[in-house]
Amino acid sequence: MKMLQGNIVNKTIEAEEIENYIGQKIKIHGSIYKIRKMSGFAFVLLRTKRKIVQCVYNEEFSQFDLNLLKEESSVYVTANVVKEERSKTGWELRILEAKVLSMPQEELPIVINNKIVDTSMENLLDFRPITLRNEKERAIFKLQEGICNGFRTFLLGQKFTEIHTPKIVYAGAEGGANIFKLDYFGKEAYLAQSPQFYKQMMVGVFERVFEIAPVFRAEKHDTSRHLNEYTSVDFEMGYIESFEDIMEMETKMLQFIMDYLQETYSYELELLKVALPDVAEIPSIKFKEAKELISKEYKREIKDFDDFEPEEEKLLSKIIEKNTGSHFVFVTHYPSKKRPFYAKEDRNNQEETLSFDLLFRGLEITTGGQRIHDYNEQVEKMKKRQMTVELFESYLMMHKYGMPPHGGLGLGLERFTIKLLNQDNVRLATLFPRDIHRVTP
Amino acid sequence: MKMLQGNIVNKTIEAEEIENYIGQKIKIHGSIYKIRKMSGFAFVLLRTKRKIVQCVYNEEFSQFDLNLLKEESSVYVTANVVKEERSKTGWELRILEAKVLSMPQEELPIVINNKIVDTSMENLLDFRPITLRNEKERAIFKLQEGICNGFRTFLLGQKFTEIHTPKIVYAGAEGGANIFKLDYFGKEAYLAQSPQFYKQMMVGVFERVFEIAPVFRAEKHDTSRHLNEYTSVDFEMGYIESFEDIMEMETKMLQFIMDYLQETYSYELELLKVALPDVAEIPSIKFKEAKELISKEYKREIKDFDDFEPEEEKLLSKIIEKNTGSHFVFVTHYPSKKRPFYAKEDRNNQEETLSFDLLFRGLEITTGGQRIHDYNEQVEKMKKRQMTVELFESYLMMHKYGMPPHGGLGLGLERFTIKLLNQDNVRLATLFPRDIHRVTP
Numbered sequence: 068m069k070m071l072q073g074n075i076v077n078k079t080i081e082a083e084e085i086e087n088y089i090g091q092k093i094k095i096h097g098s099i100y101k102i103r104k105m106s107g108f109a110f111v112l113l114r115t116k117r118k119i120v121q122c123v124y125n126e127e128f129s130q131f132d133l134n135l136l137k138e139e140s141s142v143y144v145t146a147n148v149v150k151e152e153r154s155k156t157g158w159e160l161r162i163l164e165a166k167v168l169s170m171p172q173e174e175l176p177i178v179i180n181n182k183i184v185d186t187s188m189e190n191l192l193d194f195r196p197i198t199l200r201n202e203k204e205r206a207i208f209k210l211q212e213g214i215c216n217g218f219r220t221f222l223l224g225q226k227f228t229e230i231h232t233p234k235i236v237y238a239g240a241e242g243g244a245n246i247f248k249l250d251y252f253g254k255e256a257y258l259a260q261s262p263q264f265y266k267q268m269m270v271g272v273f274e275r276v277f278e279i280a281p282v283f284r285a286e287k288h289d290t291s292r293h294l295n296e297y298t299s300v301d302f303e304m305g306y307i308e309s310f311e312d313i314m315e316m317e318t319k320m321l322q323f324i325m326d327y328l329q330e331t332y333s334y335e336l337e338l339l340k341v342a343l344p345d346v347a348e349i350p351s352i353k354f355k356e357a358k359e360l361i362s363k364e365y366k367r368e369i370k371d372f373d374d375f376e377p378e379e380e381k382l383l384s385k386i387i388e389k390n391t392g393s394h395f396v397f398v399t400h401y402p403s404k405k406r407p408f409y410a411k412e413d414r415n416n417q418e419e420t421l422s423f424d425l426l427f428r429g430l431e432i433t434t435g436g437q438r439i440h441d442y443n444e445q446v447e448k449m450k451k452r453q454m455t456v457e458l459f460e461s462y463l464m465m466h467k468y469g470m471p472p473h474g475g476l477g478l479g480l481e482r483f484t485i486k487l488l489n490q491d492n493v494r495l496a497t498l499f500p501r502d503i504h505r506v507t508p
Numbered sequence: 509m510k511m512l513q514g515n516i517v518n519k520t521i522e523a524e525e526i527e528n529y530i531g532q533k534i535k536i537h538g539s540i541y542k543i544r545k546m547s548g549f550a551f552v553l554l555r556t557k558r559k560i561v562q563c564v565y566n567e568e569f570s571q572f573d574l575n576l577l578k579e580e581s582s583v584y585v586t587a588n589v590v591k592e593e594r595s596k597t598g599w600e601l602r603i604l605e606a607k608v609l610s611m612p613q614e615e616l617p618i619v620i621n622n623k624i625v626d627t628s629m630e631n632l633l634d635f636r637p638i639t640l641r642n643e644k645e646r647a648i649f650k651l652q653e654g655i656c657n658g659f660r661t662f663l664l665g666q667k668f669t670e671i672h673t674p675k676i677v678y679a680g681a682e683g684g685a686n687i688f689k690l691d692y693f694g695k696e697a698y699l700a701q702s703p704q705f706y707k708q709m710m711v712g713v714f715e716r717v718f719e720i721a722p723v724f725r726a727e728k729h730d731t732s733r734h735l736n737e738y739t740s741v742d743f744e745m746g747y748i749e750s751f752e753d754i755m756e757m758e759t760k761m762l763q764f765i766m767d768y769l770q771e772t773y774s775y776e777l778e779l780l781k782v783a784l785p786d787v788a789e790i791p792s793i794k795f796k797e798a799k800e801l802i803s804k805e806y807k808r809e810i811k812d813f814d815d816f817e818p819e820e821e822k823l824l825s826k827i828i829e830k831n832t833g834s835h836f837v838f839v840t841h842y843p844s845k846k847r848p849f850y851a852k853e854d855r856n857n858q859e860e861t862l863s864f865d866l867l868f869r870g871l872e873i874t875t876g877g878q879r880i881h882d883y884n885e886q887v888e889k890m891k892k893r894q895m896t897v898e899l900f901e902s903y904l905m906m907h908k909y910g911m912p913p914h915g916g917l918g919l920g921l922e923r924f925t926i927k928l929l930n931q932d933n934v935r936l937a938t939l940f941p942r943d944i945h946r947v948t949p
Contacts, residue, residue, distance in 0.1 A: 068791040070791055070832075071756055071791075071792055071838065072754050072756075072761045072788065073756055073757075075666075075753075075757060081667065097715075098910065121561065140911055141747070162937050169910060169911060169913065172884065173908050194905065195902075197712070197905060197906070200713050206949075208671065209669060212669055213672045227520065228557070229657070230938060231617040231722070231810075231921070231938075232940060233722075233942055235699075235947060237949075249688055249689075249699075251947055252944050258690075261766065264949075268637040268640075269638075269640060271640075272640045272649075273649075273650070274556070275557060281672070281674075281721065296674055296675060298672045306582070314512050315512055316516060318514035319511065319515075322514050348512065348513050350509045351510075351512055352510075359590075390509075397512065401702070441610065442613040461636075461948050464635065464637045464949070465637045465638070467612065467613045467614050468612045468616050468637075469539065469580030469581055469611065469612030470610060471609055471610055472582070498673060498674075498706070499673060499674045499706060500674075506677070506692055508678075508902030
């Protein structure tokens with residue numbers, strides 16, 4: 068019987084280690100990203116796990132025919148690391164030998180190895196398995212890894228417990244028609260619009276919990292900011308004294324993430340030319356006041372007193388940036404009728420909820436607030452909304468048997484990412500986006 | 509306009525900090541887990557984020573009526589930390605004052621504050637929002653957090669990139685009837701049985717990727733080891749020389765996780781009486797040889813030459829433990845006809861695949877293997893299986909335009925957790941399990 072001992076043999080070095088081998092011969096592996104023929108020599112760009120490495124091919128030292136290499140073939144390369152002060156890296160990689168592991172079957176239908184993939188959004192997404200191989204396209208998702216990691220590290224540090232809640236559910240948390248239905252062994256079930264019910268239940272267990280997982284919205288909107296499946300960063304915390312405790316926690320989380328990205332993902336930040344926003348202070352304004360401010364500043368008539376138009380969110384962000392310099396703004400006290408049945412109302416004004424959204428560069432990236440923790444208060448509000456209380460028996464169990472005051476938020480990972488990049492279409496920050504027209508690849 | 513600066517004010521201390529306050533007055537908060545009345549005094553057990561803290565109520569120093577406290581109410585407590593050498597902790601917490609934040613509406617229908625929740629599996633799951641409040645029940649999921657964290661930390665350290673792939677998909681990776689169907693805006697779509705297609709595509713992008721996310725199986729099995737939704741730990745890596753590279757990586761991952769849990773989750777390990785298995789070496793045996801070994805050792809007739817019966821997995825684990833001491837065993841070279849269309853076959857024997865399962869204490873917790881990376885080889889195998897190649901156009905794109913040799917695995921988080929606990933029913937390691945009969949809570 069064979070015994071495995073966890074022996075990981077690295078026969079090649081990582082791109083990040085090359086600088087330690089100046090004057091030596093190394094082995095490295097990767098995919099041929101680009102071959103740039105010059106007069107008398109060629110640059111061969113190797114795509115490694117995180118970085119593109121430039122190698123030099125020259126018949127003087129390269130002991131093979133350059134025509135054996137093809138873009139998108141996988142290779143092992145033997146090379147000399149030669150000191151070269153004119154190079155940005157301080158070294159030059161001279162290929163001696165190359166061993167081809169695999170070859171593409173056909174030439175790529177789209178050019179993916181220029182600075183950007185210069186094609187339509189449709190092509191970019193239709194050919195996702197290969198367009199993601201572009202240096203900048205993939206850097207977006209390396210950065211997104213960093214964002215998740217940063218959030219997670221921060222929340223664990225604040226003693227939140229990471230949980231996994233079901234995505235097949237018996238009732239929607241957000242209500243409404245925007246829910247995917249499923250045949251579950253003859254019963255009707257749904258895809259979770261958010262982990263709301265479950266993260267609240269888990270506050271009764273761990274006090275502070277978070278989850279980073281997919282959520283599903285059957286919204287028919289066909290806009291640059293809607294996805295039908297996205298990754299939600301959700302946290303929920305007990306023993307709050309005010310819903311502002313949640314906003315303070317999010318502010319601190321954002322401060323942490325900016326430092327974390329700067330420290331750990333500077334390579335991607337530079338490649339994508341991301342200037343991280345200042346989050347030392349985030350202004351907060353009441354919904355009503357925000358409405359009036361926008362109306363006054365831009366001489367717009369207020370048409371909808373209960374919600375923002377998307378255009379208004381953009382205008383508000385502009386005003387706030389002009390007045391305070393902040394790219395973020397909290398909007399609080401949303402009207403009760405626009406918030407879900409579990410939102411806690413302001414004791415002084417039942418028409419308003421102790422809730423907030425966070426806007427980032429004109430886009431809502433977070434919705435949060437304090438929840439009702441008292442059983443009678445919750446049941447009453449459901450009845451007022453003509454909901455069938457019996458259907459929510461297992462949700463209301465936590466209220467019935469005791470819950471601390473609590474609240475939380477959900478942050479859309481793709482929306483946060485795209486705004487960090489200072490771009491608009493959330494599809495660009497989604498590996499394989501799902502929208503009303505798209506379920507492939 | 510108000511400005512938020514990320515001010516997190518902790519008015520209370522954490523349970524883990526109490527020992528630093530001997531001789532001082534502290535504030536702490538939590539839920540009343542249990543009130544144990546003795547003669548002349550009472551123990552009040554407080555459930556905090558991770559630990560249960562024992563406080564002492566005595567009219568001599570407690571300035572309130574004990575009847576004001578109720579199990580499962582949320583409270584702020586002021587207490588003196590008094591040195592007490594007879595106590596395991598070295599201190600005693602004397603309650604001076606208590607401020608009740610919230611009260612349960614009704615008494616609990618199930619006793620949750622004994623050593624174990626002594627009830628049927630059905631009740632345990634029907635009342636999940638409250639049975640999870642039991643000290644040991646919840647510890648399982650704190651430990652599970654540690655398992656995820658350990659896996660993630662290890663994989664990031666090995667330069668894997670964490671990804672998020674869609675759960676609404678256009679085709680199943682595993683094939684067969686065990687797939688949930690969905691109406692996606694008038695089109696038919698499915699719930700992902702695994703991130704297989706996407707993690708392979710992402711090997712073409714980042715070389716090494718992983719995902720920890722839900723997967724969905726519409727299996728009608730009603731057993732202790734099946735869930736219809738579970739959390740899958742998936743990784744996939746390029747530039748492998750053999751499928752054993754994947755097994756070595758998993759072995760090293762398991763070695764890492766055991767050390768990590770011992771270091772970081774010893775509180776839960778002790779509470780749950782978990783003895784971590786030795787993973788210095790994991791034996792590996794070929795499927796055929798394993799079949800023969802079981803047959804010989806237990807004088808069983810081999811009925812199914814292509815797959816294990818669940819009973820055989822248990823017997824194999826027993827034999828391996830007896831012979832080597834290992835609680836884990838890799839089984840390799842599964843018959844081709846029982847493995848998916850993307851499994852790479854052994855060059856020397858096309859009937860066998862370069863694949864493996866990992867059994868842990870009698871239960872299969874991992875399936876993995878090398879995948880086909882060559883376009884023609886993949887198309888040919890699909891044709892041989894009478895698959896409609898055109899339906900897989902976007903999957904085959906990566907093969908067509910170049911892929912390195914690669915492979916990976918999926919590990920069932922709940923199965924791994926339950927076996928670590930040396931128990932049998934995966935439902936016990938799932939916060940809110942989904943099985944053929946259960947979609948609530």
